[in-house]
Amino acid sequence: MGSHSYDFIVVGAGPAGCALASFLAKSAKRPNVLLLEAGKHNDDKTLKVSGKRWVTFMEPSLNWGYKTTPQEHCSGRELDYSRGKCVGGSSAINFGVYTVGARDDYDQWAAELGDDTFAWKNIQPRFKALETFSGKIARPEHQKYGAPQAADHGDKGALGIGYAKEWEADVPLVLDAFEEAGLQRNLDHNSGNPLGISLMINSVRDGVRTTAADLVKNAPENLVVISNSQVQRVILEGKKAVGVESNGTQYFASKEVIISAGSLDSPKILMHSGIGPAAELTKFNIPIIQDLPAIGQGLKDHPFTTLLVTRNPETNDRNAFFQSPEAMAAAMEQWNEDGTGPWARYGSQLGSGWFKSDRITASEEFKALPADVQDFLNRETIPHYELASGFPLHMQVPQMFQDYSYICLAVFLMNQQSKGEVRLQSSNPDDPLLFDPHFLEHPYDQRACIEMYRHLLELTEHPAFSKDTVATVMRPASNSDEDILQFWKDNAGSSWHMTGTVKMGKDASKDSAVDNAFRVFGVEGLRVADMSVVPVLTNNHTQATAYVTGATCADVLIREYGLDQ
Template sequence: MAHEQSYDFIVVGGGPAGCTLAASLASSAKKPSVLLLEAGGRNENKSLRVDGKRWKTFMEENMNWGSQTTPQEHCNGRQLDYSHGKGLGGGSSINFGVYTVGTRDDYDLWAAEVDDETFAWDTMQARFKRLETFTGTIDVPENQKYVQSELTDHGNKGGLHVGYAKEWDSDLAMVLDAFEEAGVQRNLDHNSGNPLGFGLCINSACKGLRSTAVDLLTEVSDNLVIVSDSPVQRIILDKNKAVGVEANGRACGFYRRVDSASKEVILCAGALESPKILMHSGIGPAEELSKFNISLIHDLPAVGQGLRDHFFAPLIVMRNPKTNDRNSFYQDEVAMEAAMNQWEIDGTGPWARHGCQLGIGWFKSDRLTSCEEFKALPESVQDFMNRETIPHYEIISHFPVHFIFPQLFQDYSYICLPVFLMNEQSVGEVRLQSSDPDEPLSYNPKFLEHPFDRRACIEIYRHLWDLTKHPSFAKDTVSTIMAPASQSDEDILQFWKNNISSSWHMTGTVKMGREGASDAAVDSRFRVFGVENLRVADMSVVPVLTNNHTQATAYMTGATCADVLIREYRLDE
């Protein structure tokens, strides 16, 4: 069965970037026809939105591509989980709900690298505000001291609801206070443009309900057509001009779907899928395409290169059970079932409390900037990492790791503290491994390949360890569950190699840059070099690995591309 339809714009991928872009285009004054194609399903089951269970949705097979990295040479040959979202909402439906926008210096560097103020902080912050409805109130009076947000830093009319949980685990405030006593600067609002310091995490959730990119689609009129279960395999090209896409869908069985775009095709399939669609359409490194007998349309060596990603390792300690009440909930199946019934009524109760509010902080490290590996970095990289708002690492408190490794825990009084490296220097790639467009690419982030990253992991873990040994925190620690065998460089690095995980912040595989740059594939207007009417607008184009959890950056990439297209096509006139 064949199907063919024409639209003004075709957006490929229903994650944060794609939903933001499609909704913005369709809502413009001229109401262009927009087709949003999503490879996965609609993910409409409300139980997938329980705030306290947001740590488990990535285990839903129909919501996750289920990818793994290649064996990582510098991680003892381990293949690592490389989850990315499948279905409407994309990564926002399976991530851990951390909503952090990054630093103002990230976006100013982006603007400088592509020579376009469209990406500068002041402009990007205005888009962040337009996107969100921020709930920054704290109901418990004694906890008000942990938050102080300026209204000028947040929006109150957007479709994405973000903010703080109404209720927290009972020992979270104790950890915030203990870290402050240990000398850690407090941060009362990480989304102000300067994330340095420790404080409360802003969540992509509100009133016990996870927020996803689908929320941006709810008020769009019927000029936006959404088709799920339609993975795009190739872009249809007329010489070097994109005129449509070819996708497989499910309706009365399998059928071939061909859709055409009178104005633009925009790929928003993410840093692991957009380069695959490009390469199978004949756009990418000529040598790579020739290995799989893919006809070359345009030689673009940067496609598939430049992969960057944040990674982390945990420190887990058992705490005095008297400091929290998690055992009374997680050890009681009846209590959890009753809590689910309460959540279904009004979104309140223990499933809107336990695991719903994290502590989070970003830090600089004098140890790191004084080491030889840092001094060996290019001067431009050193200068960037020394900028006022740029952190070197991140620490999270109260990560509920028992959801991921339930077999390891019968006592839930523990605290898990992951530490994340920022601005890592290892750069990986994604490559073809088949001529079949339904086969995934090979994903190789090359974690720990760069000597700076290896030294940085040692130094930042030492700081985390020091925090947990400070008397203000250590007085309630019963034992250590997971940490390196000793404080030696060798044992700390070996611990990272054995326990490193991806943050699923894949970035840079279709990098944005100036025309003629050997490492760039699109220009600052998201246009693919050498191909007309084809753009890419997702994390694959972002030239800076922003210092945050990158779902917010993905939303902003889609919003920025929408602004560019609306301006070019005069859609708001």
């Protein structure tokens, strides 16, 4: 084997690519695997501080810095569409939420493909193989907030996840208030049923952010990771993929090329290789190798917005910390020493939950949905929205705050019915695609956003919560449908959960691009494995699904090539 020739080439070292490359490389046959990453190695430990994980995305060297096209239904705004650019991918810049979604998500994926590979009973063991879960809750009086069962979690995987050891004083206060206001409790969001309010599970271990790079940190010799190597195109011989080109260098694969560059960049690499919608490619004079109209279509995401209230300063001690540069500096020294202290407490443990809404399912907009969509939204473990409390907004917009005694609540729309797209804007493979998620376009999405925000307002107006509220700083002008929807249009953002642009399906009909073995239709030796292929936008923060998608593709390849013999 020459230095540029491998058994498998994986493009993109985010959660999917790192999981795929590491599991492939560790299979019994020890194939030679090359993992190519456009960004750098992210070795700066200070970019992995648990309490500062809300601002890592502002580090320009780690972020592609993408924006959406102006969103027609979001007041014409271009929205932040951050994507990680380093070994670790977006797990290096996300907000550190590790949730696996609903078992019904994966059973739906399996049903759509007619393949149990994707069913919860087979997906859950892969989640367990990825993680080492710490469900310990230090203080006895807090143990009522979480009680994960060992059977639902792994203890040998490379990804350290769990609850923070120390919490801010108002985390239990808010959990209690919301329970008093009528929310059900959930003792573990990662059991396959996310419904109810609970402790957020963090992709953090001992105060340090966990990233996909942890999967390839102690890589065996047969796994080569090359950073600063953006891939422009797949090298094809006829309709067979034989390698990839990165900045003028060619790398060859004797078995497979697998693209794991995510929902915004996997379609780009395919299109610039002549694989995609013929009409789009023709517009930019790209020779057509395989006409696949689904590539770039079907983009889904979770739009979210916030509600901000100032609180009685006696319910927390944020002012003492964030008004004191000395306290923050001392906390950094302590964190550098052993990962403990205030920077592993402030902003390090949030409360969150997933919920169903009778108001949504009673609405005309819900009843107008296709019967199979209604059926899915009515399944036992499928939520209609997510609520999270404790988001440290002042870290992102410091100019807004002098008083840190506030609570920022966020609501996220699950199961968006609007469908977006990504498309070419030039013939240069180093230019990003145009990203248009079509946020809030579908009548169901508008209705669901109105009802879930109204529920959030009611929760904050409940005496159990409002007794500690001093003022409401950011909210709609009134509780009317019109004002709530206008607030969404003016303030909604993306949760960076882009999914579905190279959709997996049973045949190369108009809405799918890869088969149940991750193979691109009509092209030999080429697969895609990342959130772009996932046909169901899972009810979670999608980094966990990206990891398990890579792990599942590894299982498929190991089986197909007999690599476990």
